[in-house]
Amino acid sequence: MPELPEVETTRRKLEPLITGRRVVRVEHDAPHKYRDTHLAHGRLVSALGRRGKYIIASFEPEEGEPDVELVVHLGMTGGFRPEAGRHTRVTLHLDDGTALFFQDARRFGKWAVVPAGEYASMPTLRLMGPEPLGDAFDEAAFVELASRAGAVKPWLLSQVPVAGVGNIYADESLWRARIHPAQTRLTREEAVRLRAAIREVMAEAVAVGGSTLSDHTYAQPDGVPGGFQASHHVYAREGEPCARCAAPVTKIVLGQRGTHFCPACQVLRGDAAGRAS
DNA sequence: CTCCCGTCCTGTGGGC
């Protein structure tokens, strides 16, 4: 589950390897998952950016060449490695003779070369909310949106209120903010706490290179594991005592997602609406 | 419009 911290860590490691390099060829055998990659052939990478969980490579403008960018989503298990492996799905050949190997055991990752800034085929990217660590993540706007939202966790996962939050960081942020994952229509106080929690969790996770889970599907491109899993308070900690109140962490399914929370300090406020099985 | 569900994929692990 690469989420913002894992994707940002990946971007930072990749950046010096790819910027200023020319793409010689993008090699793969699944054109429906890695769309129009031939349009990147011969192009000079000018920058490697990120929006939410998407890595976006920009190219130097060139006479007669379309203004395109390469968009990469790591899916659940995607990541770049310095060497080919059993699950290498895409090989990005560069003009210095090196190559980047995109490994993706479960094949949920996607690549596409698209007209720059044109995300018609990627609605989630098109409707992406503000970066959680940027100035555009405005408190008043978040409070207002949250006051009308349905169940808060699925709402966060939609990427609309804020970019880059996935299953792990949603659970961790809600635990810090002491909000039940199924809570609807957040109060002003709840929304303020949640926004702050998201920023804290994301900043801390980015600082330690993201989370590497027990299945080891995520590692940084150099193979070094992330460090934030040690700071998980609820994710994958079902049955363990809550660090705040010692009640056992509970796992439910909400919006078809495994959802971890403390039933004692994340209490659902009246008004029904949200429920879980 | 919102909400819910199925689909894509395959490695892992829990159960028997």
Next chain:
DNA sequence: TGCCCACAGGACGGGA
């Protein structure tokens, strides 16, 4: 020990 099946889940499309 060995086998098998359920599970994990981000994005997205379709149906209610």
